[in-house]
Amino acid sequence: MRTYDKRIGFLVSSQTLIPHGGIGQFTKSFCELMDSHNIKVDIITDKEPSDSDFVKSITNNVIRPDETLAYTKHSNIFMYGDTFCYERMANFRNSIIKALSSNLYDAFVCNTYETVQVASTMGLEDVIQIIAYTHLESQIFNDTKNPFLSNTNVTMRHQLSLTNIDVGTQSKFNQVHLDKSSYHLPIPITEKDLLTEHTGDREGILFVGRWEEGKNPELFIDLIEQTKLPAKVMTSPNGVKKFEDRLSKLGVKYDVRASIVGQEKVDFIKSSRIAFNPSIVESYGMAFYEQHIQMPTLVLENQRWTNNFNKDFFYTCNKKDMAFKAKELYDIFEKAERWYNLGSLQNAQEQEATVFHKWNECFNNFTPKQSTSETAKIAKETTVKCRDFIKLLRAKNPKATLDDGSSFNICIDDIRSALSNKHKYHVIYTDDMTWLTKDPLFSPKEEEENLWEVK
Numbered sequence: 001m002r003t004y005d006k007r008i009g010f011l012v013s014s015q016t017l018i019p020h021g022g023i024g025q026f027t028k029s030f031c032e033l034m035d036s037h038n039i040k041v042d043i044i045t046d047k048e049p050s051d052s053d054f055v056k057s058i059t060n061n062v063i064r065p066d067e068t069l070a071y072t073k074h075s076n077i078f079m080y081g082d083t084f085c086y087e088r089m090a091n092f093r094n095s096i097i098k099a100l101s102s103n104l105y106d107a108f109v110c111n112t113y114e115t116v117q118v119a120s121t122m123g124l125e126d127v128i129q130i131i132a133y134t135h136l137e138s139q140i141f142n143d144t145k146n147p148f149l150s151n152t153n154v155t156m157r158h159q160l161s162l163t164n165i166d167v168g169t170q171s172k173f174n175q176v177h178l179d180k181s182s183y184h185l186p187i188p189i190t191e192k193d194l195l196t197e198h199t200g201d202r203e204g205i206l207f208v209g210r211w212e213e214g215k216n217p218e219l220f221i222d223l224i225e226q227t228k229l230p231a232k233v234m235t236s237p238n239g240v241k242k243f244e245d246r247l248s249k250l251g252v253k254y255d256v257r258a259s260i261v262g263q264e265k266v267d268f269i270k271s272s273r274i275a276f277n278p279s280i281v282e283s284y285g286m287a288f289y290e291q292h293i294q295m296p297t298l299v300l301e302n303q304r305w306t307n308n309f310n311k312d313f314f315y316t317c318n319k320k321d322m323a324f325k326a327k328e329l330y331d332i333f334e335k336a337e338r339w340y341n342l343g344s345l346q347n348a349q350e351q352e353a354t355v356f357h358k359w360n361e362c363f364n365n366f367t368p369k370q371s372t373s374e375t376a377k378i379a380k381e382t383t384v385k386c387r388d389f390i391k392l393l394r395a396k397n398p399k400a401t402l403d404d405g406s407s408f409n410i411c412i413d414d415i416r417s418a419l420s421n422k423h424k425y426h427v428i429y430t431d432d433m434t435w436l437t438k439d440p441l442f443s444p445k446e447e448e449e450n451l452w453e454v455k
Helices: 022-036 052-058 072-077 086-100 113-120 150-159 172-177 217-227 237-247 262-270 286-294 304-308 322-332 336-340 344-352 355-364 386-396 412-424
Strands: 006-011 039-044 107-110 129-133 166-169 205-208 231-235 254-258 274-277 297-300 315-317 383-385 426-429 434-437
Touching: 006 022, 006 086, 006 113, 022 039, 022 052, 022 286, 022 355, 039 086, 072 086, 086 113, 107 113, 113 129, 113 150, 172 304, 205 217, 205 286, 217 231, 217 237, 217 322, 231 237, 231 262, 237 254, 254 262, 262 286, 274 286, 274 322, 286 297, 286 344, 297 322, 315 322, 336 344, 383 386, 386 412, 386 434
Parallel strands: 006 039, 006 107, 107 129, 129 166, 205 231, 205 274, 231 254, 274 297, 297 315
Antiparallel strands: 383 434, 426 434
16 A cells, blocks of 8 residues: 655646646646655545546546535626635635545645635644645736736735745746745646657647637737748637637648647647747746747747746747747757757756755745644544544534534544644555554555545
8 A cells, every 4th residue: 555755735726627727737747746756635626627537637636525606606796807706715615624524734735816815714824834826927916917806916915925824936036026935836847758859840830828818819820820830729628719710711731739638738749840929928837838848939028927937948029020030930940959959958857857856845844833732632542544533523523513414514623633733643644544653563454444535
């Protein structure tokens, strides 16, 4: 039976657990990186994810509430300017409680802006490390263009100043612009084969992104119309028809694909000759990062987000000269070797080698509160499975049973007690359970695990 050194709850909205989004890709790469360093990650989400195939490809436990509140009323109220969805926040709270009813966690990584408030105000911030991760430009900068109401943006930034939480962000550039001390916690690359050379034929201008204003797809269409070069597009399912409708009218060769991952994604990127990333709104730019490893990439000049990257490894343009520069790069870099010789691939390889160490340093800098009292119920146990201990507490507390008879409500103080006393034990994390033992010879067996299925 495999055991792990740490257990992390990765809080992420179900709507972002998709292959064509940056947060979905981050979820996948983070889980894989932590697994390779013997750290167990449980995905804690607000609803059942709609893209079940993508979620299954990650293979980690996915924890969601047994019952969920709908978001229809929220969407109807805030049709033209969005804000915190309190129904989603309640769903996340219940999902966190469900996760804690079976396992103890060393850290929560908050990837959805609403989860920062939920996780950091449950009274656990001194016993579980709370890491607020900045996926939105509006969490870092004041002058941004986004769908959120003004005070919602202000509140997002204020949340990062809460006491006893850590802030993680993708780049050194973002880090220095945050108001409080923060950590540079890079997103691991999702497809490791993008860190290897490809010397085969390359063709076309690559665009990666949804058909939405911030990604600026209209300018990509304009570039293809001016250059008449082949177009290659990685987008969402909803974007396929829009790209194909526009490109089909230009009389150019094109290839538009939706939600591709794995080897297909790697081959598609590596077979492109240059890339164009005209995005005007990014908190970082993961698609750009993947593109510029393998090929020369054009971006619009004077974009704040491009400061996240080494200026030696990309090219800038404006609307007037983009066609000229794209053609020039297309001719110069017919062979991939010429791009590799400039060092972007080597630079990315060196960066990736440091990613886990930066995350691990953040984890190790957190010291949970430790109880010195021996009066806690859990302190009387020699060997106990966390889930069984919580069940025992429920059985002794009638208020822990909901009206429908399901044992769901747990008192947060019981969780605090277990977490603040765990230093007295050897903590053993398995794929599905957490064990606490004072017996140096104890090792959980398969039959003791009573494996559970998170639905």
